[in-house]
Amino acid sequence: MPNLRLYVGNRNYSSWSLRPWLCLTWSGLAFDTIDVELDQPGYGQGQIADVLAVSPSGRVPALHVDDLVIWDSLAIAEWAAEAAPAAGLWPADPKARAIARAVTAEMHASFAPLRRDLPMNLRRRARAIDLPPETRADIARIDALWSDARARFGAAGPYLFGARTIADAFYAPVATRFRTYAIALSPAAAAYRDALLADDGVRAWEAAAAAQPAKPFSRSDVDNRHPDA
Ligand SMILES: N[C@@H](CCC(=O)N[C@@H](CS)C(=O)NCC(=O)O)C(=O)O
The missing domain is CATH 3.40.30.10 (Glutaredoxin)
Incomplete structure (x- = not known):
């Protein structure tokens, strides 16, 4: 190896x-x-x-x-x-695998307004604020994408395609952003967000983050973009 x-x-x-x-x-x-x-x-x-x-x-x-x-x-x-x-990092079923690749590619290539306005910041808890239309559109698109994958392919487990796949890894940072910025979601999307946040791998990464010094990031406004909760 x-x-x-x-x-x-x-x-x-x-x-x-x-x-x-x-x-x-x-x-x-x-x-x-x-x-x-x-x-x-x-x-x-x-x-x-x-x-x-x-x-x-x-x-x-x-x-x-x-x-x-x-x-x-x-x-x-x-x-x-x-x-x-x-x-099984990609789903075994060809149709599920095709959609898993599509949603992963969409996360890899899109959602610039969401990345701009809701940067990942695991330890932060900010107040829910008004967001520009393009950012709200990104949130709505992700809510719909999550809900659709869960309904069509997710019966065998709590992840987008049942068992966890690369698609879930690509949306894990989004789940933390929705928590950090108190973003309202549909019930199906909220349940999936919570499943991702409870994943043992996500929790291990969060524990490693908590073990690093909690100093603000000086080269961007990531820590004071929105008011604290
Ligand atoms: N498309 C790249 C993006 C990687 C990326 O933007 N990484 C950021 C950290 S989250 C970085 O290294 N930034 C350093 C810089 O911009 O100078 C990937 O998928 O890995």
């Missing part, structure tokens, strides 16, 4: 890092997690020296498989699905 090292950003904030970390954790493959401080000169431009040393894009996550470097969260998730086929 190759030596696996996953480089991740600050656990409290790095939504991109959480996704492949969950996939690798759920895969059962043995891997080491190496934390990289993102609140450094060059942040936001892919120019942090410590990140460039481990990732050619200047962004984390990056998975080192012996001397192979994989620097994108979806590529890492796909690598884990191929390396641990028995873990």
Whole structure:
């Protein structure tokens, strides 16, 4: 088995890092997690020296498989699905698998207003606030997407496709954002959010985040964007 090292950003904030970390954790493959401080000169431009040393894009996550470097969260998730086929990181049913890939790709490529207005901040609890229409549209789209997948494919368990898959890993940061910013959801979407937040992998990541120093992130307004609850 190759030596696996996953480089991740600050656990409290790095939504991109959480996704492949969950996939690798759920895969059962043995891997080491190496934390990289993102609140450094060059942040936001892919120019942090410590990140460039481990990732050619200047962004984390990056998975080192012996001397192979994989620097994108979806590529890492796909690598884990191929390396641990028995873990079922994609649904076995072809129709469910096609939709799981669609919802994962949608999360990977879309929802810029949601990312802008509701950044991941695990320890934060903010007051519910009025959000711009485009952000409310993102929330409504995710609520509909979650509810639809649960209704069509989720009978065998609490996750989008029953058992947990890469799609759930990609929406785990969103579940924490909905909690942080007190976002109202439909009953089906709220139940799925709670299932994700109760997942042992998500809780292990949160515990690791809580163990890191709770210092504000100085290079963005992520900690004071909205009023505290
Ligand atoms: N498309 C990339 C995005 C990765 C990304 O944006 N990572 C952020 C941390 S959450 C980063 O490294 N930022 C450093 C910077 O912007 O300088 C992926 O899927 O892995």
